[in-house]
Amino acid sequence: QQQVKQSPQSLIVQKGGISIINCAYxxxxxxxxxxxxxxxGKGPALLIAIRPDVSEKKEGRFTISFNKSAKQFSLHIMDSQPGDSATYFCAASKGDTDKLIFGTGTRLQVFP
Amino acid sequence: EPEVTQTPSHQVTQMGQEVILRCVPISNHLYFYWYRQILGQKVEFLVSFYNNEISEKSEIFDDQFSVERPDGSNFTLKIRSTKLEDSAMYFCASSELAGSYNEQFFGPGTRLTVL
Structure with missing residues (x-):
């Protein structure tokens, strides 16, 4: 019940393409x-976050889509760039705790 | 820009030895956390700490683990008698406020290798 499942494990995208990473809870x-x-060589850094009272949040090229009924959320990276090549983790937490439950991570590679 | 720092970046130890991992959280932050990431696996919560007390701990955080804020700037994780399975990357994090909506800032991690 505490798990967050993330897919795919790795993703290769051409520069300018859309990267999509999915998570389910x-x-x-x-x-x-x-x-x-x-x-x-770096620690995880917050990219974007969403609360379940909205279905979508966009910040620049990064968008979270949230489907409360399906208990799924996804990260879309528009116009993917080589500088976006990194590992992406989804996570979840609940209001009475600071504990973040992480997904297993997706290694994104964007080729020029 | 303020950041969380961790030392050492890599620690190698023999099984059964004690290790202390050190973190300097962002200066105005009051809430502190340790997470770990076994190679190739997900990041896992270990413990949260506020006002010199453990707020929450996971099942991983057994009696072999302890945390301390020995002075106004450092936050440490001690493993009393290391096991092979303690080999992992350990991340310290801090946040200004409590609650799940507040951003946790992560340090670069300490890679612990237990031989």
Missing amino acids: ENTAFDYFPWYQQFP
Whole structure:
């Protein structure tokens, strides 16, 4: 019930293409869904986050789509760039705790 | 830009030895966390800490683990008697406020290798 399932494990995209990473959860008490970006040798850094009261949040080229009934959320990276090559983690938490439950990560490679 | 720092970047130890991993959270942050990531696996929560007390801990955080804020700037994770399975990347994080909506800032991690 505490798990967050993430797919795909790895993703190769051409420059300018759309990268899509999907996550699913079971615990309906989760109320915060952040995405973290991690470059080699660095810690995860918050990229974008959403709460379940909205179905979509966009920040620049990054969009989270949230489907509450399906208990799924996804990250879309528009116009993917080589600089976006990193590992992306979805996560979830619930309001009475700071504990982040992470997905297994997706290694994105964007080729020129 | 303020950042969380961690030392050392890589620690190699023998099984059964004690290790202390050090973190310097962002200066005005009050909430501190340790996570770990076994190679190729997901990042897992270990413990959260506020006001010199553990707020929450996971099943991983057993009696072999302890945390401390020995002074106004450092936050440490101690593993008393390391096991092979403790080999992982350990991330420290901090946040200004509590609650799931507040961003946790992660350090670069300490890679712990237990031989």
